[in-house]
Amino acid sequence: MAETITAADGPRLIGQLKEQGLLPDSCRCVYAAGSLVRGWGNATSDLDLYVVTDDPFVWEGEADFHPVSLEPDRVGVAVPQFGALRGDVEYWTTGQFDQLMAKISWEEYRSGRDTGATVSQIERDCLVKLQHAVALDGADWLAERRQQFADSAFGRTIAARSLDLADTFAEDALGQLGSGDPESALLTAKLAFGYAADALLAHHGEYGTTAKWRSKKYRAAAPTVLPFERYWEIETMRTYDPEDPGRWIEDVIGCVRRVSMEVEV
Structure with missing residues (x-):
């Protein structure tokens, strides 16, 4: 059984992101999600972190991207090490979250459009992980988004x-x-x-x-x-x-x- 990540791990993980040049000078929120937060992790589990900024963050060094049907149309991904844990860090903008919430609104659901088909797998993963996310920084922003998600038609x-x-x-x-x-x-x-x-x-x-x-x-x-x-x-x-x-x-x-x-x- 792997360790369970909690808010108390915030200073340590934030510090490691900074040391590796993977944290922008200004961000709205950094949160952990996934199996290690729910206590379901194992020795091979990745540590899923989300970094939310107003503008797209570009860092030096190797980078990968996930395509999304949003604007901007991609999400940056870094895979650093956090001690024995392999990280999976995704970089989202506040505007992308606004668009995601609009896709799963009750207005969209009642329109009769197949809103489920417009939400990609990457976008769906992001939304699902909001539910049990733990804020490492920017707790107010995360609490607001989690409430939006809870009130949505997702x-x-x-x-x-x-x-x-x-x-x-x-x-x-x-x-x-x-x-x-x-x-x-x-x-x-x-x-x-x-x-x-x-x-x-x-x-x-x-x-x-x-x-x-x-x-x-x-x-x-x-x-x-x-x-x-x-x-x-x-x-x-x-x-x-x-x-x-x-x-x-x-x-x-x-x-x-x-x-x-x-x-x-």
Whole structure:
């Protein structure tokens, strides 16, 4: 188990950023996020840090960038060492955060546009990590953004998009099963179930961008419509019978349908 990062680590980490020339003279906020903040880290976990400035920060030395559908259209990334921990430091501007919040506003959601499709994976990761972020500097700025996020339509957007995909794959799985293709139906049913689980998590305020932390988030959310034990039974295919794949697939699709009835979109 790796160490858990808290606000008390702020002076040390801020100092190390400065020593490596990776902290601008003026910034709105520096915060830590990700698995090491939630206490889920391990020996190979990266330390995720976010540095927020009014203007784009350019540092000397090696740099990488993540493309985003914002203005500016890229986010700087540095990968320094913090003692034994490998860092992943992203540099965002306040303007980019303004644009992100506009994308997940209730106005956008109610417009009927597929707002989920306009938020890239990098942008979604940034938003999800806000929820449990810890300020190392600029706590007021972070608190304001976290409240904006909590008041946004992000959860409803993720739930709606995940449910739509779950329903689509569920129908496909039944069609494949009916046509005598149980192997394809099995794989498609697993996809449907994964999206249904993500929708249920979003309904309970736990947002996933990949399956990597789904079990952890599921335990934290503790939904009653599909308790963890039942979820894990399906996720691990514990009751799957190769001699009767149709029964398992139809059972999984039934769970997907129950989740669809539970989640509000």
